[in-house]
Amino acid sequence: MGTVLDVSDIYKEFLISKRQQRILGTKKRKIVAVNGISFGLHEGEIFCLLGTNGAGKTTTLRMLAGLLKPQRGEIHFGNKTYLHDEDEIKQHLGFLTSDLKLDGAFTPNYLFDFFGHLYHMDAESIAKRKKDLFSRFGIDRFAEVKIKNLSTGMKQKVSIAVSLVHDPDIIIFDEPTNGLDIITSREIVDFLKELKNEGKSIIISTHIFEIVDKLADRIGIIVDGKMACVDTYEALTHDSKIEDAFYEKYRQWSTQNE
Numbered sequence: 735m736g737t738v739l740d741v742s743d744i745y746k747e748f749l750i751s752k753r754q755q756r757i758l759g760t761k762k763r764k765i766v767a768v769n770g771i772s773f774g775l776h777e778g779e780i781f782c783l784l785g786t787n788g789a790g791k792t793t794t795l796r797m798l799a800g801l802l803k804p805q806r807g808e809i810h811f812g813n814k815t816y817l818h819d820e821d822e823i824k825q826h827l828g829f830l831t832s833d834l835k836l837d838g839a840f841t842p843n844y845l846f847d848f849f850g851h852l853y854h855m856d857a858e859s860i861a862k863r864k865k866d867l868f869s870r871f872g873i874d875r876f877a878e879v880k881i882k883n884l885s886t887g888m889k890q891k892v893s894i895a896v897s898l899v900h901d902p903d904i905i906i907f908d909e910p911t912n913g914l915d916i917i918t919s920r921e922i923v924d925f926l927k928e929l930k931n932e933g934k935s936i937i938i939s940t941h942i943f944e945i946v947d948k949l950a951d952r953i954g955i956i957v958d959g960k961m962a963c964v965d966t967y968e969a970l971t972h973d974s975k976i977e978d979a980f981y982e983k984y985r986q987w988s989t990q991n992e
């Protein structure tokens with residue numbers, strides 16, 4: 735099994751404005767969000783990035799998706815990098831953000847076409863893909879309803895459909911079931927399993943142990959911007975539940991790095 739994505743020692747810090755300093759109750763001028771993270775994504779696996787709020791999951795995934803530039807470290811897709819092959823990488827990559835941000839004034843139909851064109855797809859391929867994904871997620875009935883009038887669950891399904899318009903083979907989903915009702919969560923989990931069975935390589939971030947139990951082949955535990963551990967689901971749950979394994983790694987790492 736090959737490695738489709740190699741992440742080596744990536745680092746990202748943010749400068750904090752005076753206003754943010756007040757809100758966060760800190761005098762620090764910068765936050766190190768991701769502090770030297772390395773791991774690889776194997777072909778056809780689901781890799782779960784597991785961590786508490788503020789651990790650095792979103793920042794990591796935004797760098798992998800090419801939306802943020804690491805200040806240090808390297809990201810390789812085979813022999814391709816964002817520096818030289820950004821368009822080609824993006825043709826193969828689907829990214830779902832954790833903050834819903836589809837423009838409420840548009841309809842699922844319009845947005846799907848819009849993103850299809852961004853990926854240089856022809857009208858026929860877009861229409862076929864839309865038919866598949868919209869019926870898969872029950873979006874058809876809402877295709878002409880403005881996003882702002884859809885339920886949270888339906889908005890998320892539209893976001894997922896749109897992120898996959900170009901049928902990418904590397905899929906990066908940031909907290910895909912966060913804040914959703916149990917039915918929608920279940921639908922998304924089942925869908926991710928299907929994508930894996932189709933041979934897609936998938937990274938999801940989550941802080942929900944149930945999701946890890948259902949989906950993870952391998953797990954990266956991220957604590958305070960660092961990778962505390964990367965291992966298979968089997969190894970981590972050999973003699974305890976994933977929740978206990980997480981707390982154990984979290985405790986070990988926090989005491990070592992105090």
Ligand SMILES: Nc1ncnc2c1ncn2[C@@H]1O[C@H](COP(=O)(O)OP(=O)(O)O)[C@@H](O)[C@H]1O
Pocket residue numbers: 748749750765766767785786787788789790791792793794
């Ligand atoms: N744009 C930003 N400006 C300042 N700080 C940020 C920004 N984005 C993230 N951070 C900070 O970086 C840290 C990691 O955030 P994030 O990657 O969103 O974590 P997670 O997704 O695991 O909750 C947090 O302390 C967060 O407040």
Ligand SMILES: [Mg+2]
Pocket residue numbers: 791792793832908909
């Ligand atoms: Mg996040």
